[in-house]
Amino acid sequence: MKHALLSLSLSLLTLFSSQAAQPVLRPAETRRQLARIQPEAVRLALEDMAARWPQRCGQTDRAWCATLGERRDALMRRLDAKEPAATAEADALVRQVRAALLANPLLDAEQFLLVRRGANNLALPQNWQQQRDVNRKGLTNEIALLTGLRGAPALTPLHRAEPGTYVGDLQLHWDARRLMFTGENEKRLHRVYELDLAAPSQPKMFPFIPDDDVDNYAGCWLADDSVLFLSNATFIGVPCVVGSSYVAALYRWMPADGAIRRLTFDQDHNWYPTQMPDGRVMYLRWEYSGIVHYVSRLLFTLNPDGTGQRELYGSNSYWPNALFYARPVPGDPHRFTAIVSGHHGVPRMGELVMFDPTRGRRETQGVVQRIPGRGQPVENRVKDELVDDSWPKFLHPWPLGGGYILTACKPEPDALWGLYLVDTFDNITLIHEEQGQALFEPVPIQPTPRPVLLQDHARTAEKHGRVKIVDIYEGPGLAGVPRGTVKSLRLMTYSFAYRGMGSETDRVGFDGPWDVVRIMGSVPVEPDGSAYFEVPANTPISLQPLDAQGRAVQLMRSWLTVMPGELQSCSGCHEPQNSSAGPTRPMQAMARPPSQIRPWYGPERGIAFNREVQPVLDRYCVRCHDGRAGRPDFTLRPGVPIKTKEVYYINANNLFPPAYLALCAYIRSQTQEGDNRLQTPCNFHVSTTELFQILEAGHHGVRLDAESWDRLTTWIDMNRPNHGTWSENVGATRMGRLAERRAEMQRRYANLDEAHEVTYGVATLSAPALPPEEPLPPAPPAPAVPGWPFDAVAARAKQQALGAVTRALDLGGGVSLTLV
Known part of the structure; x- marks a missing residue:
């Protein structure tokens, strides 16, 4: 069923089919995209699409893939030689490959949500921070609607934030009619809002924690329409930065009566809650009580009522430092994708990796593949700034199913942050980018099956x-x-x-x-x-x-x-x-x-x-x-x-x-x-x-x-x-x-009555009988050594005169040590 938002958008936008004219690329950009084409990756993806969707993709002509490598290499040489006709031919080949890969049925959603943000301020928190810590100077951003994905993509604003304020953390409801996002109120405090996509001009604020010294953000709808969200109502500060970043924990809001209950009680931040198809909630938990702080962000799960908190990935590990934006892969009960990032290095961005915890839960044990990186091992590196020199860089992956992922990507250091389709065959296909802008948080507007509804077992009245x-x-x-x-x-x-x-x-x-x-x-x-x-x-x-x-x-x-x-x-x-x-x-x-x-x-x-x-x-x-x-x-x-x-x-x-x-x-x-x-x-x-x-x-x-x-x-x-x-x-x-x-x-x-600042008196020990005082024994007399005193040269000569002296020690278990 077409979404009601179409009535709002059709007057402003023209929907393009995959055969419609695509934008003509600049020569430098044409060469860049031509160089990204991997012929083997294209062939594998098209064969996979034909096998998965034989009615849609099985009859597609793929004969041209046989000469794709030769055509690409020849065009690269002609572009380098500055042949006049080469640019148009290269542009046509790029568009041909793009059209073939974007014909993927997983992209059949007619519309996509994303965040369009000015490239001068990406508003990405450092990896030890939450959203409130971001410098908002010069920040411009909006929630936008993308249409014409397979042809000539176009963006229409749905909700534009005031200059210098943040908007993001997009969460689409299961019915695809409502959008939850993080914004700021008139006091510059972060709050969670709901947007009816049929009437996007009137966002409503959720009635979460209202205090003026508290921020709420990153809402997550649950199967029963209750909401998990992050809040720094903990009044905890991240200790390694002198408490300057206010720690956010997970809270749950019940729409029936407005009750709010805190679910996590951790030392440091929780990040990015998302509900998995089996009903559990996946989130990132940071902790370092006696362990190394720059590598100790662990992927956790809990039930919607807070019960069953346990590690999903990364305990006792030095890699990965962080797993941001983790999301389950549709159609697979175990796999998830996440952004592997560092600590003091680039914020939030990093390598896109697919995991399967059934293979293992420590370091690289559960890695299915880094994308791109088909057939290549993932190194178990120990490094603070883990991904600073790694390209491409990714943000906000949205797994579509199988090995296909919609994601924000910056392929090279001088590239834009654009919207891409990537896959486990190593294709990186540009969908849309805009000069001076970064395109983040892509979300297809289509209904999603509700996760399993897990029964609440917490008895909130008990202590x-x-x-x-x-x-x-x-x-x-x-x-x-x-x-x-x-x-x-x-x-x-x-x-x-x-x-x-x-x-x-x-x-x-x-x-x-x-x-x-x-x-x-x-x-x-x-x-x-x-x-x-x-x-x-x-x-x-x-x-x-x-x-x-x-x-x-x-x-x-x-x-x-x-x-x-x-x-x-x-x-x-x-x-x-x-x-x-x-x-x-x-x-x-x-x-x-x-x-x-x-x-x-x-x-x-x-x-x-x-x-x-x-x-x-x-x-x-x-x-x-x-x-x-x-x-x-x-x-x-x-x-x-x-x-x-x-x-x-x-x-x-x-x-x-x-x-x-x-x-x-x-x-x-x-x-x-x-x-x-x-x-x-x-x-x-x-x-x-x-x-x-x-x-x-x-x-x-x-x-x-x-x-x-x-x-x-x-x-x-x-x-x-x-x-x-x-x-x-x-x-x-x-x-x-x-x-x-x-x-x-x-x-x-x-429901806690804490008094952690109360002190108790100095301990009073029981009174055992003291041991009798024993005088220190007199110092033993100095040993008599013939010829004493003598210097070091004489001492060495005397030692050599004794010859080699050895001693054997029995260490047990058939092991001995010989001292020379």
């Missing part, structure tokens, strides 16, 4: 959910750890950086962590490796498996989030989603009610060095380590700035207690950003630290009580934080009303 682990020893996370080692799980959560804070100047700890870490407590693990426990809903929670001494044998440098009433299950510790399920057997943990979290010496709170660890030093260490020469100073003293030439530290706002810095020198930890790959179990076990090795060796008779051991262990396992709240880090002036506003948003949209 808790449950977690079930079938067997924690399954999966590579605890590979090689003997069964029975893990006795419990430590639960921790976070207070992420507020707006306007974070980075090196506001670090919570020295070389880690980025954010305030909060101890929740622990839950038991049964002898068969199973666990079943209750957790607060709408809370990012990390789990650490603990041995009998309460020491972490693995570090979860990410988090899970459970919706109200949800039962979230996992098979083991970091088990691959592509692995087959293990044998079903009764779980010991499921034979009882879910465990409640056992508090850790008090309520949930941020771990602060002076409150949680300094009391241990006061009891056992400061008697000797009191600042006297030659010994580290573990006494409680005012904080000091870090002495360094690094610019980020010179004007640091926060101070570190001297005892904290002294103790950190004896600790081996994962640092602020450790290896992205899955850690080997026990790699950072506290027993590997010099501090624990000294203490366990009976350091001058010091014997810690169980609580003191536990406090040191927990502090180290949680990456040695110094500050337990952001208020004590940056001060009341910078905090302002940020904590109040975040708490208000959490109550309103997450």
Whole structure:
């Protein structure tokens, strides 16, 4: 059925058939497009079209493809020789190839939406930003209607943004009658609007979060006509840029009653939600709690009610740095396309890659093909500015089905951003471009089948959910750890950086962590490796498996989030989603009610060095380590700035207690950003630290009580934080009303009562008997060496006189080491 918008457009536009006259190209542009023709790619595409649509394309004359390469090469030579007739002949060949490839039935939509934007300001956020961060100076853009795609394309404006304001994030409704997009209101705040394509002059604003310090954008229609959208109502700031980019999370709006509920609770941005045919929502999630920030944007999925949040692609990987604009490939249950981009390099744009997660979910395992790049391997590169030197560059791919994709493309550095049809055979076919303009976000105006309607399982009135682990020893996370080692799980959560804070100047700890870490407590693990426990809903929670001494044998440098009433299950510790399920057997943990979290010496709170660890030093260490020469100073003293030439530290706002810095020198930890790959179990076990090795060796008779051991262990396992709240880090002036506003948003949209800036008193330890003081043994007498003293030359002569000295060490397992 023809869309109602045709009545608006036909008076202004003429629709062209594929046989209609196409625009004549300039000589330089003719040569450029002629050079892009790949004869083998053209032949493969036309054969594929004939096989897919035999009634439409099966009888097409393809004999001319046999000589296409020769004709192209000959015309290139004639153009280089500046033959007068060559330009017209080359233009005719380009148009012939274009017409053949654009005859693809997947382009049968009569009209296409796109964003036409002035090329002087592309309004693309940096890869660590959201849309509100874009410089809008000189920005001109509009939503436009493209017709005549196969002939002489023409554009008609549908909605023109005011100069200096943004319009984009196009989302067409399933019925193709309504368009959702992001615009700006009169206060320059981003809002989500709906446009009736039959009456496009009157866009309506969605009644999302109305506050004047909040932006809403990137709406996504769901199968039930509710809407997911992004909003920075989180009052979180991206920590590596001092909170200057306000973190956006996913929210859901219900049209029946206007209810809005927050679904994601992550450290950094979510981007580009889109619903998949199976009903799940695909989106990009950025996180870096102990991993490398420039390569840690992971493709995730969740159900429309927020349940079932899990990784789809990119965990424990260094490639790709980012997967922007991911969309499912129609007709395939697994494949998707995305723009592979970098971090500090070009914004949002990059390489167009097709993935299939069933092949693998790490780095290049799931790559089907880079486009163009048929038959070529994709390199697993580790680089910050990953795609700066890679051409062509792409944006906003819209998979049509099979290997055909409608996309914005800039084929060469001096080319325009135009609208192209590309395919997995390596054809890059220009549809339309305009001087001085960039054409973005192509969307065919045609109805789309609604995705599967998934039943909501979240029970929004509840405040808790449950977690079930079938067997924690399954999966590579605890590979090689003997069964029975893990006795419990430590639960921790976070207070992420507020707006306007974070980075090196506001670090919570020295070389880690980025954010305030909060101890929740622990839950038991049964002898068969199973666990079943209750957790607060709408809370990012990390789990650490603990041995009998309460020491972490693995570090979860990410988090899970459970919706109200949800039962979230996992098979083991970091088990691959592509692995087959293990044998079903009764779980010991499921034979009882879910465990409640056992508090850790008090309520949930941020771990602060002076409150949680300094009391241990006061009891056992400061008697000797009191600042006297030659010994580290573990006494409680005012904080000091870090002495360094690094610019980020010179004007640091926060101070570190001297005892904290002294103790950190004896600790081996994962640092602020450790290896992205899955850690080997026990790699950072506290027993590997010099501090624990000294203490366990009976350091001058010091014997810690169980609580003191536990406090040191927990502090180290949680990456040695110094500050337990952001208020004590940056001060009341910078905090302002940020904590109040975040708490208000959490109550309103997450049913949470947060008080993360509340501090608790300094820990009071139980009073074990102190070990008896033992005097230091007298220094041993100097060894008697004949002829002493002697110089280095004499010492070397004496060593040589002894001859070769060797020693063999038995390392076990049939391995020995010979020392020479």
